[in-house]
Amino acid sequence: MNVAQARTDPKTETATAAATQPQDLWRVVVLNDPVNLMSYVVMVFKRVFNFDEPVARRHMMEVHEQGRSVVWRGVHEQAEAYVFTLHQWHLTAVLEADETG
């Protein structure tokens, strides 16, 4: 079982569930780095989030110009799995509590 799968396994979620309420929303934020190519970042966004080209490109430009982009919002387990996947692709991604909603 990989980490991403483990995050959705109820048995392994006990500690996390205790720390977060089920209705809490989280956001996946990608931070800028000076190494990864723009085309690579667009491709990763398309593959990981199934974004279409304009959306993937908009997020990539946000990362490039503003230093960060919120690429996904939702429940903790799924957000954590996305962060893990982005780390596999060597993008700097962090998980933040979404206090906007």
Next chain:
Amino acid sequence: MKRVEVKLNLEAVAPLLDVIKTAADELEGRLALGVLPPGEDGELHAEWSQELVGGQESDIRILLALFGSEFFQSGVIGLDPTNCEPVLRACSALRLHLREAHLKPIDDENLESGDVPLEEMPDEQRKAFAAYVFLATLQELLVLHLDPTILEG
């Protein structure tokens, strides 16, 4: 993506492979990107990092396998659906490491634009930069073949 065979200039690429293999050795057992897993669960942190390192090492092995005896005979590397994603990720890991280990003195903007004073660089740094650019070129090629629309914007 169909299988793509890329003919490389053996004389130009062979010296870069030493740099790339050294970078791969240096990355053994550690992540190219200093990312922190979310939360404060130590067990999850260890599991998270271990799995990322395992994936990174597997990806790099697949990249290095492109440059086996066949490459040294023909100068050709073969890219296909089974190796394209691992090769893309391996290029990223190795570029992150080369930047961290050898190219830190170069300003981010200049590194991105390629506007670097090659003639003023020490030999080791020049080779690292050449390997960094080569891996980026390989990534661009793969991205283009995976999704031709991606470079239009």
